[in-house]
Amino acid sequence: MGDAELHLNVIQKKSGSYQWVKQHSLPMQDWVKHLQEYVTQNNLARTPCHVALGLNKYQLFQIDRPEVEEQEVAQAIQWQVKEQLTSNDEHVFDYYDHPAAIGGKEKVNVVAISRPQVISIIKGISQADLKLSTITIEELATSELLAASDDAVLSLFQEKGGQINLNILKQGKLFFSRRLKGYENLASFSLEEFQMGMGDTLSVEIQRSMDYFESQLRQAPVRHIVVHLNTPIQAQLAELIKELTFMPVSIMDLPLTPNEPSPTVSLASLGAALTDIEINSEAGQ
Template identity: 30%
Template sequence: MKKRLFSLFPWLQQGIDPNCIIGVATYAKTVNAVCLKQIQGLWQIEKTHTEYVTDLRDYTTAITTCTNEVSRQTCAVNLVVPHYFYQILQMEKPNLTDEEIIQSLPWTSKDLVNIAPENIVADFIDYPIALPMQSKKMNVFITDKQQIIPLINCFIDTDAVLRSLTSEEMVLLALFGKNKDAHMLVVQHADTEPRILIVRDGQLVLVRRLNGFIGITDKDSAVVDALALEIQRSMDFFESQLKQPPIRSVQLQCDSLSSLAVRAELAELLQTKVVDFQPNSDMAKGVEKQFYYALGAALLMTNKD
């Protein structure tokens, strides 16, 4: 399975320091960057930096500033595309090479999205569950070239080189690590709708975006009940329709749903362990939560396959 999506810049390799990598991510009202350096074969955090923003138009400047603050070396950057910049669709996987599939996606997906084919930038990962009598499927990530060009242009004024763009889902997989059991992640940033992800053995096996939960807080017991219902529906679909083993835990990666009371309420309603999300990475233990996505983006670049 691919570790990075939207790898648009394979030719930008000459002169890049292989022992320095930067991950950059926008998160809520901040832009965060993490620089990793490899010393004697081991990667470690060299520097982190946060820029606070109050207007979406300020994100591009903040991305440039963050990148320059963590390193002025000529090294590779992996940028996390904000989740509201892309869509995820499930499609049948044609019997073509990966390169041929990527080349064909703007035309095979054009009727499913409101983006002109010439502006579609798409990539895919294999859907890991194969059911009897069904064709192979793939999860397709689609973004609009016109939206991401300003993000790409942020790096004109940096010594670092943008090598790839990735999605938040791929970053969360990298942070979660491999685990043979299936676990659910409930992800919600401030002022956005939540998403439900199910991951197993380092693979994304289900992703749903919910509606009607913007602004949910620990005090909204009725809305928490509604969220629990959506979580239960996803669990039932995974276990009954996809015939998969039970979910071992529900992990919250939310800006406003992390209180002990909410975890206890969800655990009682779902009869499943509910905990706050903690990355399965020793490096993550020493950084604040706001740097998780940037760290995950950098970690993806250390494991190129």
């Protein structure tokens, strides 16, 4: 669910295996009406639905884990981040534990979403006759697309017209995440333009992230970089990133093959749709 478009991906189990049967985009303006029509036209009533929010629809903070009883953590985190919120709306908060201590302290990642927005999503999904299962965020949704590995992997994922989402994952856990601004128009840049400074800037951001992962999180070095960027010259950019970082770089293989190929894929939407699916057994189908 982005600023301008609502991206849909439909996964269906057929003959014992999962298939990526549909992908489609709807305008966010009057999105409930458009979604109702799509659900009716494609016989999707009462289908379980996972919603992934785009980067601009929530705030994400990392804080020290409150030293309270487990059942009190959800309440305690609110007071630590409220002053950092950029909106005066009432917010809904949730959190997930960071897999590694930093400076000897346990951390949690806190997600803050506007309550009116959450209510709008819940009502809209219900009106479209879908069964809302989860609301997740882009960092976690895209993490669903990579198979768990004992070696650390750095991913560079980008939605159409969005920031680059840099994640570092290990053993299926999200250790590090940051948003890289300034690449929203990447699709319009030629290779030559990218080589005139933007590539160097990106490689510096990658190196800083890997250094933090090793030194502050005390983890073994990243072994591989995976990219899926919004650009028609992705292969050339992957090769350039490889040259600049001295790291193996590959273009991401999507875990399923779509029945209806599309030039652009919403990774957050696809990752959300795969929330309850074991990717390892499905990769490459």
